Amino acid sequence: MTPTATYRLQLQPDFPFSAAGKAVPYLAALGVSHLHLSPVLEAVPGSRHGYDVVDHSRVRAELGGEAGLRQLSATAREYGLGLILDIVPNHMAAAPRHNRQLWEVLREGRASPYARWFDIDWTAGGGKVLLPVLAGPLADELGRFEAGTEAGSGAPVLRYGEQEFPLREGTAGLPLPELLDAQHYRLAWWRLARTELNYRRFFTISELIGVRVEHPEVFAATHAKILELLSDGVVEGLRIDHPDGLAGPAAYLEQLSEAAGGRWTVVEKILTGSETLPAGWAVAGTTGYDALHRIDGLFTDPTGSADLLGRYRDFAGPPGDRGGYWTATVRRAAYRVVNHELAAETRWLTRLATEVCAQDPALRDHAPWALHAAVTELLVRIPVYRPYVTAGGPVTELAESALPAEAVRDAKAVFSVPEEARAVDVVRELALGRLGEGDARTAFCARFAQTASALHAKSVEDTAFYRYVPLISATEVGGDPGRPAVTPDEFHAFCARLARDWPATGTVLTTHDTKRSADVRARIAVLSECPERWSSLVAQVTRATTPAAPDPQLAWQAWQSAYGCADLPAQELAARLEPALLKAVREAGLFTSWTEPDPAYERAVADFVAAGPGSDTGPARALLTRFAAALAPHVRANVLGAALVQLTMPGVPDLYQGTERDYLALVDPDNRRPFREPDHEADEKTAVTVAALRLRRERPELFGESGTYTALTAHGPAAAHCPAFARSGQVVTAVTRLSLRLAEEGGWRGTVLTLPDAGRWLDLLAPGREFTGPAVEVAELFAERPVALLRKAVPGGSADLG
Numbered sequence: 001m002t003p004t005a006t007y008r009l010q011l012q013p014d015f016p017f018s019a020a021g022k023a024v025p026y027l028a029a030l031g032v033s034h035l036h037l038s039p040v041l042e043a044v045p046g047s048r049h050g051y052d053v054v055d056h057s058r059v060r061a062e063l064g065g066e067a068g069l070r071q072l073s074a075t076a077r078e079y080g081l082g083l084i085l086d087i088v089p090n091h092m093a094a095a096p097r098h099n100r101q102l103w104e105v106l107r108e109g110r111a112s113p114y115a116r117w118f119d120i121d122w123t124a125g126g127g128k129v130l131l132p133v134l135a136g137p138l139a140d141e142l143g144r145f146e147a148g149t150e151a152g153s154g155a156p157v158l159r160y161g162e163q164e165f166p167l168r169e170g171t172a173g174l175p176l177p178e179l180l181d182a183q184h185y186r187l188a189w190w191r192l193a194r195t196e197l198n199y200r201r202f203f204t205i206s207e208l209i210g211v212r213v214e215h216p217e218v219f220a221a222t223h224a225k226i227l228e229l230l231s232d233g234v235v236e237g238l239r240i241d242h243p244d245g246l247a248g249p250a251a252y253l254e255q256l257s258e259a260a261g262g263r264w265t266v267v268e269k270i271l272t273g274s275e276t277l278p279a280g281w282a283v284a285g286t287t288g289y290d291a292l293h294r295i296d297g298l299f300t301d302p303t304g305s306a307d308l309l310g311r312y313r314d315f316a317g318p319p320g321d322r323g324g325y326w327t328a329t330v331r332r333a334a335y336r337v338v339n340h341e342l343a344a345e346t347r348w349l350t351r352l353a354t355e356v357c358a359q360d361p362a363l364r365d366h367a368p369w370a371l372h373a374a375v376t377e378l379l380v381r382i383p384v385y386r387p388y389v390t391a392g393g394p395v396t397e398l399a400e401s402a403l404p405a406e407a408v409r410d411a412k413a414v415f416s417v418p419e420e421a422r423a424v425d426v427v428r429e430l431a432l433g434r435l436g437e438g439d440a441r442t443a444f445c446a447r448f449a450q451t452a453s454a455l456h457a458k459s460v461e462d463t464a465f466y467r468y469v470p471l472i473s474a475t476e477v478g479g480d481p482g483r484p485a486v487t488p489d490e491f492h493a494f495c496a497r498l499a500r501d502w503p504a505t506g507t508v509l510t511t512h513d514t515k516r517s518a519d520v521r522a523r524i525a526v527l528s529e530c531p532e533r534w535s536s537l538v539a540q541v542t543r544a545t546t547p548a549a550p551d552p553q554l555a556w557q558a559w560q561s562a563y564g565c566a567d568l569p570a571q572e573l574a575a576r577l578e579p580a581l582l583k584a585v586r587e588a589g590l591f592t593s594w595t596e597p598d599p600a601y602e603r604a605v606a607d608f609v610a611a612g613p614g615s616d617t618g619p620a621r622a623l624l625t626r627f628a629a630a631l632a633p634h635v636r637a638n639v640l641g642a643a644l645v646q647l648t649m650p651g652v653p654d655l656y657q658g659t660e661r662d663y664l665a666l667v668d669p670d671n672r673r674p675f676r677e678p679d680h681e682a683d684e685k686t687a688v689t690v691a692a693l694r695l696r697r698e699r700p701e702l703f704g705e706s707g708t709y710t711a712l713t714a715h716g717p718a719a720a721h722c723p724a725f726a727r728s729g730q731v732v733t734a735v736t737r738l739s740l741r742l743a744e745e746g747g748w749r750g751t752v753l754t755l756p757d758a759g760r761w762l763d764l765l766a767p768g769r770e771f772t773g774p775a776v777e778v779a780e781l782f783a784e785r786p787v788a789l790l791r792k793a794v795p796g797g798s799a800d801l802g
Contacts, residue, residue: 001236002264002284002504002704004696005647006036006084006654010512012048015674017068021075026677028079030660031693034236035076036084038512040069041225044093048672049512050086051241052093052208055100056222073234082236084264087226089252090245091202094131094209097164102209105129107166109184117218119200119210121348129185132193132206133163138180141189145176160187191595197344200447202245203454203462204341210450214247219255230260237264239287239506244269244385244453247446250281251390257282266506266652270457270478272384277502278398285498285505288654289478292508294494295645296473296521297486298723299638301528301738305471305484308531312470315538316552322590323467323553326482333463334380336589338455345451349375352444353430359440363426370415370423375448377411378403378427379455386452391433391445402452403428465515466588469557473524473564476515485528488723488737492711495725498650499709507651509642510659512672517656517665519685520564522638526631527560529740537627544619545612550604554585559624562613565664566628574614578606580666581613634740637786640688641735644787647692648733649725650709660689684785691764691789695731702728714778716751718742722778729756729792734778736786748779760793 007027009020020035027035039050042058050060059066073083096103101114106129109115110122120129134141141160150157150164156172158165158179171182180187188196193206200210213219229235238260243249249267257265265283271290277283313324321328338346350372357363357371387402389395408424415421429435431448465475474484486494498505509518516524527534538559542548549555558581565573585592585605592598612620628635639662647653656663657675661683665671682690696703712724712732721742724734734753736742755761755773763769766784770793781788 001082003082003084003237003652004033004700004703005031005652005693006034006506007032008036008511008654008656009038009675010657010672011038011040011050011063012672012674013046013062014048016062017064017072019674021072023675023677024072024075024079024081028076028081029690030655031690031697032081032655033697034082034084035072036239036654037086039086039088039241041087044095044098048669051088051091052095053088053091054093054095054098057225059225069229070232070234083234084237084239085226085229085235086239086241087223088241089211089213089222090242091208091210094199094201094207096131096166103166106131106183106185107168109168116215117211117221119212121198121351124348124351125186125198128183130188130192130196130198131165131185132188132190132197133160134187134189137189138187142176145180147172147179158183193344194341195343195347198348200245200345200450202242203458204337210245212247213252219252223256223259227259230263238266240265240267240283243267245450247450248390250278250388253282264504264652270385272456273480275384276398276497277505278388278396279501285502285651287511288506288508288651289511290494291498291505291646291649291651292476292514292518293478293480294486294491295509295642295649296476296479296518296525297484298488298491298645299522299642299737300471300474300485300525301741302485302487304528304531304741305474308528308534309470311531311535312556315535316469316556318467318553323469326464326468329468330460330464331380333467334455334459335376337459337463338376338379341458342451342455345447345454346372346375346379349444349447349451352440352447353427355440356430356435356438356444357426359438366423366426367420370420371427373414374411374423374427377414378407378424378431379448379452380459381407381410382452382456383407385456386449387431388449389431389433389445391435391442392437393433395432395434399432403431462587463589466584467553467590469553469560471524471528472557472560473516473521473527476521477511477513488711488720491723492725495649495709496711499707503650503705503707505651506654507646507649508654508656509646510656510663510665510671511654512656512668514656514671515667516561516564517663517671518642518659519639519663520561520665522642523566523628523631523635524560524564525638526634526740527563529634529738530631533627537623540623541612541620544623545608547604547607547611549608549612550601551591553588553590554581554605554608557581557584558609558613561666562624563628565666566624567662568664570616573616574610576666576670577614578609580670581605581609583667631740634743636684637736637739639685640785640787641737643685644688644692644733644735644789645723647689647696648703648727648731648789650703650707653696655689661686688765688787688789695764695789695791699730702730710756712754712756714751714753715775716778717749718745718747718751718778721748722751722753724753726756731792732756732761732788732790734781734788734790736782739786748777748782751778752776753778753781755790757792761790762793764789764791 041053042055042060043050044052104114105112146159156167202208268287318324321332353371354368357366387399389399411424412421430444433445474481586594591601707728710726714722721737752775758773761771
C-alpha cells in the first residue's frame with residue numbers, strides 16, 4: 001500500500017525497537033500511516049546510524065533483534081500503522097572482525113566465494129586488498145602487531161590494537177615481515193587510501209566497502225532477510241539509500257521491485273536543477289530532496305538574496321573560486337576532490353581506459369596521461385550526479401545530457417595538441433557505453449558513473465556548500481545556492497509534474513542528512529528579505545565580539561547559524577554550535593581539514609564561538625536576541641508555510657523525528673539525537689501538522705494517485721505573497737510568502753484569493769471558521785495565522801476530522 005505519511009525514527013542502541021514501540025500511540029495520534037525506520041540489519045557494534053551493515057542475514061541485536069522488530073511491527077499494526085525500512089544495498093562496513101564475508105575474502109583472497117561480493121581491483125593491488133587502517137607508516141607501527149587466535153573458532157589471527165585480521169592458511173608462525181607479505185591483504189597507513197586504495201568505497205569513506213549487488217547471488221544473499229520481512233508483512237515499503245553508488249541502478253530497482261512484489265519504494269536520489277528521475281525506474285519516486293529545494297526556494301526572496309550576496313562579498317571578501325562565486329567555487333572544489341580525495345578512483349578509471357585502448361589499434365596511441373586528463377576534465381564538468389547507462393545498452397537523452405557537448409568542448413580546451421584532445425572523445429564514449437562490451441568497457445562505464453556521483457557529493461554538498469555562504473539556508477542537499485529562490489510559478493509547475501508523473505514520491509523538509517533542520521533554514525531564509533538589516537547586525541556583533549573570528553567567511557555563517565538557533569536554550573547553544581561550525585570549516589578545507597587539521601585555527605574558531613555566536617550573555621548576544629525577536633512573526637510565517645505546503649503538496653510527506661513541533665537542529669550528529677516524546681503542550685506547528693496529517697488519513701484519495709493538483713490565483717497588489725493550490729478540488733492550501741516584504745509594502749491591501757468554487761469552505765485550522773467562495777479576502781483568510789487549510793463543506797454533513 002502507498003503510505004499517506006511517514007515518520008522517520010533514528011534507531012540506535014539508546015533508542016531500540018522497544019523504545020520505538022512505546023512511541024507508537026503518540027505517533028499514531030499525529031496521523032501518519034507508517035513509521036520510517038533507519039537501517040535495522042546487523043551493523044558495527046555501537047553504530048549510531050546503522051549504515052555500516054556487517055551482516056544482511058540478521059536484524060541488529062543491539063536494537064532488539066528480529067523478535068524486537070516483529071514486536072514493533074505488531075504494536076504498530078494495533079494502532080493502524082505499518083513500517084517502512086531504510087536499506088543499504090551499496091556498501092558494507094569494511095570491518096573484517098564483524099563482516100564475515102570480508103573476513104573470508106581477506107583469508108582466501110580472490111579465490112574466496114565471497115570475492116564477487118566486493119568491488120575490488122585485484123590487479124591494481126597486485127592480488128592484494130589494501131586496508132588503510134594503520135595510524136602511521138608501517139615502519140612506525142610494527143611494534144603494535146601481535147599474533148593470536150580468534151575467540152570461539154581458535155583460528156590464528158593478526159591483531160593491531162582492537163582490530164583483528166585473518167591469516168592465510170599456512171602462514172601462522174612466520175616472522176612478522178614475512179607474515180605481512182604472505183597475506184591476501186596489505187595493511188597500510190590510512191593516508192595511503194587517497195592514492196592507493198583498490199576497492200570501491202562510499203564517497204571517500206574507506207571504512208565502507210562497495211558491494212556488487214549486480215551479481216544475482218550477491219543480491220539474493222544481501223536481500224533475503226529484507227524480502228522475508230516484506231513477505232511476512234512485518235514491513236510494507238522500502239527506502240533505498242544511495243542508489244547512485246550502484247553499477248546499474250535501473251536494473252537493481254527492477255529486480256528489487258519484482259522480488260518485493262511492487263511494494264512502495266523510494267530512492268535517495270539527489271536531482272540537480274531541472275533534472276528528472278529516470279522514467280523507467282521501478283520506484284514510486286525519490287525520498288524528496290527535490291521537493292525540499294522547491295519549498296525552501298518558495299520562501300526565499302530572489303531580489304534580497306542577490307543583495308545579501310553582495311553584502312557578504314563586501315564583508316568577507318572571499319576569492320571568487322573559494323566562496324565568492326558559486327560556479328567557480330564548485331569547479332575549484334571539484335578539482336580539489338578529484339585530484340586529491342578521489343585520486344585512487346581516477347587512477348582506476350585511467351587503468352581501465354588504457355586497457356581498452358590497448359586492445360583496439362584505432363585507440364592505441366592515446367597516452368595514459370591524456371586519458372587521465374580526459375577523465376579528470378570530464379568528471380569535474382558533469383552537471384548532475386551521474387549518467388545512467390550500461391555498456392552496450394541504449395543511451396537516453398537523459399544520459400547524453402550528463403556529458404553535454406559544452407563539457408566536451410571545455411575539457412578539450414585543456415589540451416594544447418588537438419590530436420591528444422581526442423582522448424576526451426574516447427572517455428566520453430566509454431562513459432556512455434558506446435565503445436562496445438567487454439570486461440574493461442563494462443567496468444569503466446559503471447565505475448565512471450559511480451565516481452561521478454561521489455565527486456558531485458563531496459565537491460558540492462561537502463565542500464562548496466561550506467565555502468559559499470551568503471545565505472546558508474540555501475546550502476542544503478538538493479539545493480542550488482547559486483539560484484536559491486523559486487518563484488510561485490516554478491513551484492506550481494514542479495508540483496503539477498509530480499502529480500502527473502510521480503504522485504506517490506516522497507517529500508521531506510528535514511532528514512538525518514540535512515545540514516540544518518527545516519525550522520533553522522526557515523529562520524535564516526528571512527534574511528533574504530532584510531539584507532541591509534542583517535549586514536548591519538553583523539557589523540555590530542563583530543565589533544562587540546572579542547576575540548574576533550579567524551576569518552570573515554566563518555564569521556558570516558557563524559552568526560547566521562546562531563540566529564537560526566536563537567531560540568535554543570542559552571545553556572545548549574555553544575555546545576551544539578561549536579561542533580557544527582568546526583565541522584563546517586573542516587569540510588570547507590580552506591584553513592583546516594579532517595585529514596590536515598590546523599589546531600591553532602580550530603582553537604581560534606572555538607574561542608570565537610564561545611565569545612560571540614555561542615555566548616549566552618554579553619552585548620553581541622543581546623543584539624542577536626533583539627534582532628531575532630523583531631523577525632519572529634516572519635519566521636512564524638515561513639515555518640508554518642513550509643510545513644503546510646509539504647504536508648499537502650503532491651507526494652508522500654516524511655516527517656523527521658520531532659519536526660511535528662518547532663525543531664532546531666544542526667548537522668549530524670546534532671540532528672541524530674534519540675527521539676523523545678514531547679513532555680509539554682503542542683505548539684502551533686503541531687496543530688497545523690496534525691490537521692493536515694489527519695486530513696490525508698481520512699481522505700487519501702484527495703492526495704493520492706487519483707488526486708489532482710491545481711494552482712490557485714490571487715488577485716490584487718500583494719498577490720505574489722499568497723501562493724495557494726487545491727487538491728482534487730476539495731482541499732485548499734494557502735500560505736504567506738515573504739511576509740516581511742509584504743509588511744513593508746503595506747500588507748494585503750484588498751488582495752483576494754479565488755477558491756475552486758462558490759460553495760462553503762471550512763477552516764481546518766480554526767474549527768468554526770468558514771468562508772464562502774469563489775473569492776475570499778486574503779487578509780480575512782490569514783486573520784489568525786499566516787497559513788490556511790480549507791476543506792469544502794459537505795452539504796448536510798460535517799468536515800470535522802475527529
